[in-house]
Structure formats: structure tokens, C-alpha cells
Amino acid sequence: MAYIKTHFFSTSLCFGTDLEVFVPTPDADELLNQKPRDYFRPGVRYQVLYLLHGAYGDYSDWLHLTSVERYAQDHKLAVVMPSASNSFYQDMVYGSDYLTYVSEELPRFCEANFPISAKREDTFIAGLSMGGYGALKVALTKPEKYACVASLSGALDLETILPFLAEMPASPFRIEDILGTDQIAGSDADLFTLIRKLQAEGRELPQIYQTVGTEDFIYPCNQAAKKKFEELGVEFTYAEHPGIHDWKFWDAHIRDVLNWLPLKDAALEG
Amino acid sequence: MAHFDVTFFSSALKKNTELSVIIPSVSADDYLFGENVPDYYGEGKFQTLYLLHGSYGDFTDWTLLTSIYRYAQEHCLAVVMPSGENSSYLNMKHGEDYLIYISEELPSFCTTLFPFSTKREDTFIAGLSMGGYGAYRAALQHPETYGAVASLSGNLDKAGAKLSGEAHMTKMPLNYRKAVNGDSLQMSEENDLRFLLQKCLSEKKELPKMYHTIGEDDFLRGPSESYIAFARERGVDIEFHLYPGVHDWKFWDAHIQDVLDWLPLKRGKC
Numbered sequence: 336m337a338y339i340k341t342h343f344f345s346t347s348l349c350f351g352t353d354l355e356v357f358v359p360t361p362d363a364d365e366l367l368n369q370k371p372r373d374y375f376r377p378g379v380r381y382q383v384l385y386l387l388h389g390a391y392g393d394y395s396d397w398l399h400l401t402s403v404e405r406y407a408q409d410h411k412l413a414v415v416m417p418s419a420s421n422s423f424y425q426d427m428v429y430g431s432d433y434l435t436y437v438s439e440e441l442p443r444f445c446e447a448n449f450p451i452s453a454k455r456e457d458t459f460i461a462g463l464s465m466g467g468y469g470a471l472k473v474a475l476t477k478p479e480k481y482a483c484v485a486s487l488s489g490a491l492d493l494e495t496i497l498p499f500l501a502e503m504p505a506s507p508f509r510i511e512d513i514l515g516t517d518q519i520a521g522s523d524a525d526l527f528t529l530i531r532k533l534q535a536e537g538r539e540l541p542q543i544y545q546t547v548g549t550e551d552f553i554y555p556c557n558q559a560a561k562k563k564f565e566e567l568g569v570e571f572t573y574a575e576h577p578g579i580h581d582w583k584f585w586d587a588h589i590r591d592v593l594n595w596l597p598l599k600d601a602a603l604e605g
Numbered sequence: 606m607a608h609f610d611v612t613f614f615s616s617a618l619k620k621n622t623e624l625s626v627i628i629p630s631v632s633a634d635d636y637l638f639g640e641n642v643p644d645y646y647g648e649g650k651f652q653t654l655y656l657l658h659g660s661y662g663d664f665t666d667w668t669l670l671t672s673i674y675r676y677a678q679e680h681c682l683a684v685v686m687p688s689g690e691n692s693s694y695l696n697m698k699h700g701e702d703y704l705i706y707i708s709e710e711l712p713s714f715c716t717t718l719f720p721f722s723t724k725r726e727d728t729f730i731a732g733l734s735m736g737g738y739g740a741y742r743a744a745l746q747h748p749e750t751y752g753a754v755a756s757l758s759g760n761l762d763k764a765g766a767k768l769s770g771e772a773h774m775t776k777m778p779l780n781y782r783k784a785v786n787g788d789s790l791q792m793s794e795e796n797d798l799r800f801l802l803q804k805c806l807s808e809k810k811e812l813p814k815m816y817h818t819i820g821e822d823d824f825l826r827g828p829s830e831s832y833i834a835f836a837r838e839r840g841v842d843i844e845f846h847l848y849p850g851v852h853d854w855k856f857w858d859a860h861i862q863d864v865l866d867w868l869p870l871k872r873g874k875c
Contacts, residue, residue, distance in 0.1 A: 343607035362614045447646035
């Protein structure tokens with residue numbers, strides 16, 4: 336696995352930003368255990384997962400706090416981890432254009448500079464907590480780009496979670512600055528409004544995966560979201576497990592996400 | 606400009622190793638004032654300079670101690686900066702195979718991972734001091750790989766070197782020097798740049814374009830001039846420049862720019 340810490344000037348954000356990228360390359364484990372090592376060759380492309388951090392986090396979280404590098408290597412999957420501050424992955428009303436950055440500029444930059452497939456069937460996005468919401472927000476904004484989207488403990492139903500966040504001590508979110516309003520229903524901040532629009536246009540939705548810990552404070556928010564998915568007739572995969580809102584849960588269940596994704600567990604030809 | 610710090614498992618070295626990579630991309634200047642900005646994310650591949658550090662250094666040196674990041678962007682050139690310990694970029698008698706790593710594995714790895722041209726005319730190698738020697742060593746081993754080679758303050762002529770009293774030699778641990786060259790501490794003939802140049806000429810191999818520069822007061826000036834003379838006697842015209850200066854980063858930051866101006870660059874993707 337090549338682990339690549341990347342810094343570049345983002346024209347969406349108008350400042351330099353960092354990301355972590357994993358690309359499968361022959362490693363010591365494959366040498367020791369005599370696994371195939373001939374997949375890294377000229378013209379190779381990999382399936383790619385964009386993996387989003389949560390509140391208070393940044394591009395380095397998934398790397399430091401889980402073993403996603405090792406899981407991705409087993410699946411021959413490239414992983415891209417950007418930073419998006421506490422923006423809820425939005426183009427902020429007062430702030431920066433993180434939605435444009437993550438949904439447009441980032442894939443363009445990564446497809447130009449790394450050996451990853453640009454095909455929809457090979458492109459996935461996932462995230463935890465704020466990043467679980469962000470993954471769906473991005474995927475439902477660009478449904479033609481992503482075949483699959485997964486939320487781990489995601490803040491999916493903003494209508495449920497925002498009153499909770501408002502009461503939260505040391506909340507990092509300036510919701511008025513992010514959205515310009517706290518009226519969620521009917522706005523593009525509402526994932527279910529986005530789904531309704533796509534359904535009305537007859538667009539194909541990405542496949543959706545939702546997982547949450549049964550003891551997580553965000554469990555009720557996820558139950559509300561699950562109900563709304565069902566009411567909209569959206570096909571989705573739901574899994575709940577014992578656990579709270581922590582890295583133990585995310586390290587365990589990002590593996591379920593990788594098992595759920597339609598991964599080829601192999602390098603793709605260029 | 607995008608900057609990448611890469612960690613990967615090297616099959617040649619049998620351990621993890623690090624490198625820094627610079628790839629031209631939209632800069633703040635391009636964004637603000639750019640006219641005729643190259644299509645960085647479009648089709649095509651970048652020309653690439655492999656840039657080697659000196660003894661007592663590592664892959665971070667060129668980035669931290671010069672403005673190579675800015676110069677590479679100005680020249681629309683990708684730059685790869687690996688680590689070579691104090692190996693002189695040789696296959697150590699008792700140690701790692703740095704020559705194989707630098708001249709074989711690294712170009713293959715980088716052209717697979719990044720959007721780099723694989724053509725000889727687009728592939729260059731340079732370095733300072735030990736890295737100047739290393740660049741010549743690699744280029745004369747694989748003249749079919751590199752279109753041009755440049756040395757800044759390199760010790761090209763070991764036969765003429767009088768290093769014994771220099772701190773560079775006396776402060777290098779004896780056990781490390783033995784690991785590189787064996788108990789005799791004598792560089793073997795296969796690593797002698799006179800021998801290698803003569804061998805390329807006898808085998809009628811096409812030589813890369815060659816460049817060498819050194820400070821007037823550099824302690825390695827003597828073996829520079831003797832090697833240039835040796836090459837000229839054999840009809841090999843190494844472009845040679847003597848400038849005021851000594852063996853320091855002020856010299857290398859100034860004159861790496863001359864090297865970039867001298868390289869046959871296309872100033873865009875090719």
C-alpha cells in the first residue's frame with residue numbers, strides 16, 4: 336500500500352488543502368505470505384472510495400484511528416480522505432465551498448493524478464457522523480458519479496439532529512452560517528428532498544448503506560432517516576450493531592461497508 | 606502545485622521508504638492571474654526529474670531547503686525526491702540495493718502511480734553532492750532510461766578525490782562506510798564513473814545529455830574538472846559551469862534553476 340499525503344491549492348476553497356490517499360501497491364505482507372504481487376503494473380486502475388471525516392476531524396482521522404489502510408489493501412481499493420472542516424460538506428453561506436470541493440474538484444484532481452477509475456461503477460463514497468451525511472449529500476448531488484454511498488452513524492436526518500446539536504455543549508457547527516437557515520424541510524440540505532427531486536426526474540440513485548450503533552446518541556436520528564427512506568420507497572441496506580458514536584464502531588463497521596460494496600478485489604486494467 | 610509525501614514498501618530495499626513528489630497543478634498565481642495556464646488535469650503525461658539528496662540528507666531536503674516547488678511549477682515539470690541514506694545510491698556491499706531502487710524500481714513505481722511520461726526524452730535525473738554522483742551512476746547504468754543527467758557539486762571522479770581529511774568522510778561512521786564499499790573502503794571499478802562512461806562508449810550506447818556545475822571554492826572542484834577533462838578527451842561534451850560559491854544550499858538553490866533551464870522541457874503535458 337502506498338500511503339500518500341497530498342497537499343494542493345484548491346480553486347474551490349481558494350487555499351491549500353491536505354488529503355490522504357491510499358493506493359494498493361505490493362507490500363511486505365504479500366511478500367511474506369506469498370500472495371500475488373503482480374497487480375501493480377503500467378496502466379493499472381483501482382476502484383476508489385472517498386472517505387469523509389466527522390465533526391472536529393480532518394483528513395488524517397481515518398488513517399490514525401482505524402486500520403482502513405489494511406482493509407483497503409486486501410480489497411485492492413484506493414481510498415481518498417479529504418478535509419472539510421466543520422462545514423457539513425456544504426457550500427457554506429458564510430464560509431467556504433466544501434460541497435463543490437468534495438463533489439467536483441476533488442474527483443477531478445484525483446482522477447488526473449492517481450491510478451483510479453473514473454467510472455461510476457468503480458466510484459464510491461462513505462463517511463462517519465457529519466461525513467455520513469456528507470457522503471449522501473455529495474452522492475445525491477452527483478448521482479451520476481457514484482455507484483454506492485455508505486453512512487456510518489451519519490447525521491442523516493437534519494430535522495431530528497439540529498435541535499440536538501443546538502443544545503450540544505461545544506457544538507462545532509454554526510448552522511446559520513452553513514445553511515443560512517434552520518428551515519431544513521424542502522431545502523437542498525435535506526437529503527430526502529434531494530431524493531424526491533431525483534425520483535421526480537427519473538434519475539438513478541446510488542445504492543445506499545446505513546449503519547448505526549444501537550447505543551449511539553444519533554440512533555434516533557437514524558431511525559427517523561430509515562423511516563423516511565422507507566416512505567420514499569428507496570432501496571437501501573440497513574444494519575445496526577451494539578455500540579456508540581466512537582472509533583471502535585467505525586473501525587469495526589467500515590469493514591462491513593467494504594464487504595457490501597461491489598468490489599472486484601483486484602486491480603482494473605487501464 | 607501539488608505536493609505528495611509517499612510511503613511505500615520497496616521490493617528492492619525490502620523495507621518501507623519515503624519520497625516526496627511534486628506535480629504541477631493550478632497554483633494560486635494561476636488562479637489569480639493565469640493566462641495560457643496548462644491543462645494540468647487533461648490528457649497527457651508530465652516530464653519528470655528524479656532529484657537526489659546528498660550525504661547526511663533525505664527525501665525532504667530539496668523541498669525544505671530550496672524553492673524547487675516553485676521552480677518545478679514554473680517549468681511545468683514533475684519532480685520525484687527519494688531517500689538514499691548515505692549509500693551513494695549504490696548496491697551496498699553489505700546493505701540495501703539503492704542503485705536498483707533508484708534506477709529501476711523507482712521510475713517504474715512512479716510512472717505507474719502518477720501521470721508521468723515513460724519516454725526517455727521526458728525522464729531526467731539530477732542530484733547534489735553524493736546525489737550528483739548518484740545521478741551519474743544511475744544514468745550510466747541505464748542510459749536508455751534518462752534523456753538528461755545533471756550533477757550539482759557531485760564528486761564525479763573518485764580517482765581524483767582527496768576527501769580523506771574532510772568532515773564529510775571523517776564523520777561518516779566507519780561501519781556504514783564498510784557496509785557501502787566493503788572492508789577495503791575502496792569503491793569497486795563497476796561504480797567508477799570513468800569506467801562506466803568508457804563502457805557506454807565501447808558498447809556504443811546513446812548517452813544522456815550531461816551537465817555538471819560546481820562552486821569555485823567547493824572542496825570537490827578538483828575531481829570535477831578532472832572528470833570533465835576525462836570525458837572531453839573521449840569526445841563527450843559535458844556542459845560544465847563554474848560559479849562563485851561553496852558546497853552549500855545557497856549554491857544548490859540558485860543553480861538547480863540553471864539545470865531546469867538547461868533541460869529539454871516542453872513546458873506542458875506531453
